[in-house]
Amino acid sequence: MASVDQEGGDAAGGGSSSNNSSSGARAAADGNRAGIGGMIHPGKYGIERVAYWLMRLTGLGLLAYFIGHIYETSSILQGKMGWDDFLAITQTTEGHILLAIVIGMCVFHTVNGIRVMLGHGGVGVGRAARPDYPYVPASQNYRHKIGIYTAIVLAAIAMMYGLAVMFGV
Amino acid sequence: MALQAAGSASSQPSAQRPGTQRTITLRIARSNPAHDSTTVGFDDFDVPYEKWTTVLDAILEVKKMFDHSVGVRYSCRQATCGSCGMMINGRPRLACFTKIDELNSSVVTVEPLQNFPVIRDLAVGFDSLFENHREVRPYLDRDDTELDNTPDGELKEYAQSPEELEQYIQFANCIKCGLCNAACPTMATDSSFLGPQALAQAYRYVGDSRDRGKDSRLKMIDDSHGIWRCHFAGSCSQVCPKGVDPAMGIQMLRGYMLGFGGGNQKK
Known part of the structure; x- marks a missing residue:
């Protein structure tokens, strides 16, 4: 079994601490846990990690929009004038851009969500087989890559269509 | 500094x-x-x-x-x-x-x-990795022994076809290096998550036709910090140096638990 080579220094505790409890080990790992920054880190792991990051970002964005939408529709309680005043905000250039982003988030989250749900059901992740070098993972196959790119392209198209409608192009 | x-x-x-x-x-x-x-x-x-x-x-x-x-x-x-x-x-x-x-x-x-x-x-330190690995019971779980398989009590291996071997041999290549857990975005924020290494090993034994401990193993990973915490980012599979593809094992295991069959689990 491998040993920790630590010449010229202390054993630094924990190198052979196999008697530690699981919770203790997990707590100790938190000191070197990658955290939110490591979670989103889309650069090192390909388009699948980008999709993972976008899925979370769009989910949070849609949640924020949903809360704002409830607040917006509650303005009806202030009568027609209050409703019209609030609705006028969405008729500005900034409002149109915001709504176009919401459209893009909604489309990406839906299409990519379908891909992820299928994957979670074991659909399209390949079949187990004896791996050969250079060990290309079967689960990261072209079907899922196509699904991710499709979600991105459809979101972009929907955003452009939404902008065209809202700006009357 | x-x-x-x-x-x-x-x-x-x-x-x-x-x-x-x-x-x-x-x-x-x-x-x-x-x-x-x-x-x-x-x-x-x-x-x-x-x-x-x-x-x-x-x-x-x-x-x-x-x-x-x-x-x-x-x-x-x-x-x-x-x-x-x-x-x-x-x-x-x-x-x-x-x-x-x-x-x-x-x-x-x-x-x-x-x-x-x-x-x-x-x-x-790999204490958490090994602890999570132990939690999924990484061994053949059955009541009989190889000695029980023959009338004269001689040692005999459990019978298994090449096709049945193919269903899990990929996941038996795991060397417990921890790279998958280091790449996993869920592990980055959830200290209670079992991790791709342990979950892939759960599939390795669930997919093994000789194993009889599927129910207890599935019950153990059926947890909010277990198999349902994976979001299929796939980073674990991309960094695995042995071609284990933990993401595949986790999704197939989850598909099996959801009733989709999940590809190639044993009957």
Whole structure:
């Protein structure tokens, strides 16, 4: 079994601490846990990690929009004038851009969500087989890559269509 | 904060070998949590390399020629023991399985694996990895023994067809190097998550036709911090040095639990 080579220094505790409890080990790992920054880190792991990051970002964005939408529709309680005043905000250039982003988030989250749900059901992740070098993972196959790119392209198209409608192009 | 000035190639014997033209700057993360839990610094070393030089070779060259106090764990040097996993230029890799030449970088930065506690410098503790591995009962679980299979009590292997072997042999290649757990975005934030290594091993035994402990194993991983916490980012499979593809095993296992069949589980 491998040993920790630590010449010229202390054993630094924990190198052979196999008697530690699981919770203790997990707590100790938190000191070197990658955290939110490591979670989103889309650069090192390909388009699948980008999709993972976008899925979370769009989910949070849609949640924020949903809360704002409830607040917006509650303005009806202030009568027609209050409703019209609030609705006028969405008729500005900034409002149109915001709504176009919401459209893009909604489309990406839906299409990519379908891909992820299928994957979670074991659909399209390949079949187990004896791996050969250079060990290309079967689960990261072209079907899922196509699904991710499709979600991105459809979101972009929907955003452009939404902008065209809202700006009357 | 750098703990030590760079070891200059021009001042070191190893850099003056005839025929050695190329050098890289090896940046080694240095820390000793037992003495100082906050300070993490980098030491830079100019190391000569050839096209076959691995990152582990370079680290051992540093230990031999520049600074023997660098803490690193290694053993087999052939991607079999799973001891030398570390972050190499920001990505989890085995140091013995990564050639410097293929990194295409004049600076190679090595850091301890993320999501594991640092023992010192590049060595991390695997207590949580092994604990999670044990939790999924990584062994054939059945009431009878191989001796019971024959009337005369002679030892006989459990019968298994090549097709049944194919269903799990990929996942039996796991060397418990921890790279998948270091790459996993869920492990980055959830300290209770079992992790791709343990979940893939759960599938390895659920998919084994000789195993009879499927129900108890599935019950154990059927938890909000178990199999349902995976979001199929797939990073675990991308960094696995043995082609285990943990993401596939997890999704097929989840598909089986959801009633989709999930590809190729045993009956």
